[in-house]
Amino acid sequence: MARIVMKFGGTSMAGMERIRNVAARVKHVVDQGNEVAVVVSAMAGETDRLVGFCKEASPLYDPAEYDVVVASGEQVTSGLLAMTLKAMGVNARSWLGWQMPIRTVETHAKARVESIDTGALVAAMQSGQVAVIPGFQGMMDDGRVSTLGRGGSDTSAVAVAAAVKADRCDIYTDVDGVYTTDPRIVARARKLDMVTYEEMLELASVGSKVLQTRSVALAMKEKVRVQVLSSFDDPTQDELPGTLIVGEEEIEDSSMERQLITGIAVDKNEAKVIVTRVPDKPGAVASIFSPLAEASINVDMIIQNDSKDNAETDVTFTVPRADLARSVDILEGRKGEIGFNRLITDAEVSKVSVVGVGMRSHAGVAAMMFKALADRGINIEAISTSEIKVSVLIDEDETELAVRVLHTAYGLDADVAA
Amino acid sequence: MARIVMKFGGTSMAGMERIRNVAARVKHVVDQGNEVAVVVSAMAGETDRLVGFCKEASPLYDPAEYDVVVASGEQVTSGLLAMTLKAMGVNARSWLGWQMPIRTVETHAKARVESIDTGALVAAMQSGQVAVIPGFQGMMDDGRVSTLGRGGSDTSAVAVAAAVKADRCDIYTDVDGVYTTDPRIVARARKLDMVTYEEMLELASVGSKVLQTRSVALAMKEKVRVQVLSSFDDPTQDELPGTLIVGEEEIEDSSMERQLITGIAVDKNEAKVIVTRVPDKPGAVASIFSPLAEASINVDMIIQNDSKDNAETDVTFTVPRADLARSVDILEGRKGEIGFNRLITDAEVSKVSVVGVGMRSHAGVAAMMFKALADRGINIEAISTSEIKVSVLIDEDETELAVRVLHTAYGLDADVAA
Numbered sequence: 129m130a131r132i133v134m135k136f137g138g139t140s141m142a143g144m145e146r147i148r149n150v151a152a153r154v155k156h157v158v159d160q161g162n163e164v165a166v167v168v169s170a171m172a173g174e175t176d177r178l179v180g181f182c183k184e185a186s187p188l189y190d191p192a193e194y195d196v197v198v199a200s201g202e203q204v205t206s207g208l209l210a211m212t213l214k215a216m217g218v219n220a221r222s223w224l225g226w227q228m229p230i231r232t233v234e235t236h237a238k239a240r241v242e243s244i245d246t247g248a249l250v251a252a253m254q255s256g257q258v259a260v261i262p263g264f265q266g267m268m269d270d271g272r273v274s275t276l277g278r279g280g281s282d283t284s285a286v287a288v289a290a291a292v293k294a295d296r297c298d299i300y301t302d303v304d305g306v307y308t309t310d311p312r313i314v315a316r317a318r319k320l321d322m323v324t325y326e327e328m329l330e331l332a333s334v335g336s337k338v339l340q341t342r343s344v345a346l347a348m349k350e351k352v353r354v355q356v357l358s359s360f361d362d363p364t365q366d367e368l369p370g371t372l373i374v375g376e377e378e379i380e381d382s383s384m385e386r387q388l389i390t391g392i393a394v395d396k397n398e399a400k401v402i403v404t405r406v407p408d409k410p411g412a413v414a415s416i417f418s419p420l421a422e423a424s425i426n427v428d429m430i431i432q433n434d435s436k437d438n439a440e441t442d443v444t445f446t447v448p449r450a451d452l453a454r455s456v457d458i459l460e461g462r463k464g465e466i467g468f469n470r471l472i473t474d475a476e477v478s479k480v481s482v483v484g485v486g487m488r489s490h491a492g493v494a495a496m497m498f499k500a501l502a503d504r505g506i507n508i509e510a511i512s513t514s515e516i517k518v519s520v521l522i523d524e525d526e527t528e529l530a531v532r533v534l535h536t537a538y539g540l541d542a543d544v545a546a
Numbered sequence: 547m548a549r550i551v552m553k554f555g556g557t558s559m560a561g562m563e564r565i566r567n568v569a570a571r572v573k574h575v576v577d578q579g580n581e582v583a584v585v586v587s588a589m590a591g592e593t594d595r596l597v598g599f600c601k602e603a604s605p606l607y608d609p610a611e612y613d614v615v616v617a618s619g620e621q622v623t624s625g626l627l628a629m630t631l632k633a634m635g636v637n638a639r640s641w642l643g644w645q646m647p648i649r650t651v652e653t654h655a656k657a658r659v660e661s662i663d664t665g666a667l668v669a670a671m672q673s674g675q676v677a678v679i680p681g682f683q684g685m686m687d688d689g690r691v692s693t694l695g696r697g698g699s700d701t702s703a704v705a706v707a708a709a710v711k712a713d714r715c716d717i718y719t720d721v722d723g724v725y726t727t728d729p730r731i732v733a734r735a736r737k738l739d740m741v742t743y744e745e746m747l748e749l750a751s752v753g754s755k756v757l758q759t760r761s762v763a764l765a766m767k768e769k770v771r772v773q774v775l776s777s778f779d780d781p782t783q784d785e786l787p788g789t790l791i792v793g794e795e796e797i798e799d800s801s802m803e804r805q806l807i808t809g810i811a812v813d814k815n816e817a818k819v820i821v822t823r824v825p826d827k828p829g830a831v832a833s834i835f836s837p838l839a840e841a842s843i844n845v846d847m848i849i850q851n852d853s854k855d856n857a858e859t860d861v862t863f864t865v866p867r868a869d870l871a872r873s874v875d876i877l878e879g880r881k882g883e884i885g886f887n888r889l890i891t892d893a894e895v896s897k898v899s900v901v902g903v904g905m906r907s908h909a910g911v912a913a914m915m916f917k918a919l920a921d922r923g924i925n926i927e928a929i930s931t932s933e934i935k936v937s938v939l940i941d942e943d944e945t946e947l948a949v950r951v952l953h954t955a956y957g958l959d960a961d962v963a964a
Binding site (some may be wrong): 144147148178181182184185186188189191192193194195196199200201203204206207208210211214215221222224225226254271272298420 | 562565566596599600601602603604606608610612613614615617618619621624625626628629630632633639640642645646668689690890921
């Protein structure tokens with residue numbers, strides 16, 4: 129017997145036929161003797177429809193009323209799943225965000241979970257009743273409806289799992305786990321049995337779309353064991369194991385042999401900006417990045433070339449592609465103040481990252497990456513690193529080649545079946 | 547300065563363009579210095595869509611979860627109207643059923659309003675903030691969502707008006723008031739300036755679809771002055787006066803000349819059943835109607851023919867058309883017990899009713915009706931009366947003719963413009 133939080137996304141909730149499948153999966157887990165809470169997203173497309181109404185109402189819509197409107201999508205699916213479970217003979221009820229309540233703070237439309245009152249919820253679960261909880265929504269201190277920002281249902285699920293002290297939080301998705309890299313790029317990509325929070329966090333932040341970054345960060349903070357698994361298996365059979373996301377110590381305890389690198393992620397949402405011939409003097413670089421920071425533009429990789437004559441230097445950095453035009457506007461508006469010559473931009477770049485806690489104890493991971501890419505003539509335009517990640521910026525056209533080269537170089541390729 | 551509750555139905559809320567029109571009308575009423583609460587329905591078609599999901603989930607859906615699902619339609623429109631008002635510079639906020647709360651009792655899916663906590667609501671209205679309230683929804687004592695049954699938004703509006711002691715409850719509809727009869731049948735039908743609660747109640751119960759019967763009964767009980775008016779007038783201009791529904795004393799105080807009859811209503815939802823050759827002995831009639839009552843079938847007009855030979859009699863009555871087949875099944879199943887010969891049914895009948903408080907003090911209203919119909923050869927198949935109503939059952943084909951004949955006979959025809 130375990131206490132399990134199950135989470136189903138919008139694709140799994142899109143229409144009654146799929147909701148019946150979800151209910152059958154929940155019933156199977158309940159029948160195994162587990163205490164279950166289910167967190168659900170709105171039907172696929174529904175949140176977009178509701179956000180569309182809000183934008184039509186006013187481009188500067190009131191965020192508190194936006195929350196009232198968009199939270200309704202999850203209210204609908206939670207009610208429908210609860211009644212489907214009851215029709216299948218499974219004791220169940222819906223718990224709306226304000227009914228527990230899930231208390232949130234900060235700002236409407238992107239609230240943060242502060243606490244969850246679980247007294248009544250846990251009592252109901254212990255009595256054998258499945259708790260069906262709409263993801264994405266909560267309640268502010270003033271009693272008004274809030275939402276956690278797009279994709280917030282993963283975060284809701286992890287927050288509920290932490291609050292009810294669940295043994296596991298199972299996130300059902302359209303993939304059957306976390307892979308060493310995107311299987312559409314590398315046919316020999318392998319599904320990982322386990323990955324650490326830190327690795328998943330880095331993978332999520334550099335392009336892996338399996339889980340929302342915020343939900344992983346919360347799972348790490350609250351030590352919630354998360355499993356990513358497929359929602360498309362036969363719901364009346366035991367599910368196939370997915371990928372467990374857990375603390376490093378749990379992986380060390382297991383007898384698994386760890387690879388140097390756990391996974392390779394790709395992010396095509398960056399763009400490169402080169403600011404040429406910036407005066408090489410104190411404050412020059414700050415004069416570039418301060419106005420971007422004020423405009424909430426998230427600058428990632430930064431390279432300052434060696435000054436050839438100690439008078440001028442080129443500064444290269446990346447920004448989200450969606451912010452490229454705005455970044456250029458801001459810098460051109462301060463051309464005199466910064467004193468640069470011109471801006472060169474390139475949106476056709478991609479960031480390829482290798483991630484793994486193994487690199488903490490092994491030197492040479494970055495060097496292996498640079499050499500593997502150089503051997504295939506792939507030019508590295510920028511580099512950034514963290515404790516467990518090395519990212520390189522390359523020409524977008526060479527993305528798939530680079531990923532395949534690195535996947536082989538780090539020994540990640542699966543054995544091909546005979 | 548007055549305190550006014552405005553109510554808009556699903557047609558008025560169907561899409562952002564119409565919601566903007568509603569917001570403009572609300573702004574106009576606010577700009578005149580009034581304190582305003584607005585009660586809204588879901589977008590036209592939305593409640594049907596949500597009910598469809600529930601029926602698909604299970605024919606015997608759980609009513610508590612049904613309420614969670616269908617209440618979301620009004621949640622969406624209340625948020626959208628509030629944000630549209632704010633975008634127009636009108637201070638506004640939505641108040642969901644559980645936020646005031648609107649406390650309801652009895653049963654899910656057809657709850658009854660018990661009380662409304664108006665402290666915070668009235669304070670907000672007094673501060674100049676428009677309260678936007680989703681109709682149809684409330685909260686049970688156990689903190690769960692409830693709904694008032696289909697068409698419940700009129701009732702919500704009247705309940706809110708009573709709770710906040712509004713000077714008037716304005717119900718915006720797709721007609722511009724209550725008419726002496728259906729203008730599609732009688733071109734010379736007149737819009738009524740005023741009608742009493744009792745008259746409106748009788749008109750609503752016999753086919754007038756302007757207002758829900760429950761909402762009129764509540765208005766009468768709580769003495770809420772209700773106005774029915776058109777939602778399609780130019781929202782930036784003062785609205786054209788509609789029909790006021792008020793107490794009899796208020797009409798007597800006005801200098802208006804009252805007609806003998808206020809209005810004529812048609813109900814085509816009845817069907818006639820004749821049970822032939824029932825033994826004319828004590829208990830025979832009870833053996834017909836008891837099983838129908840047990841099956842919650844609402845029997846309306848009942849006629850027992852004179853027994854010709856003191857041994858057998860024919861019993862005629864009407865039931866809702868939707869219950870005709872079930873009624874026949876029930877009676878055929880007890881044929882031996884009741885002892886009748888056979889059942890004759892006729893679904894092609896219609897009930898025409900004349901309504902007016904004037905008939906309390908005037909004899910001969912019914913006689914005038916029977917004579918006017920007889921003069922045109924219209925056969926009366928059954929009759930029922932109340933203190934302020936006379937209803938006759940006639941052949942459905944003669945409905946329009948009968949209404950026109952009666953409209954002229956009671957002097958209701960409008961003067962034709964020269």
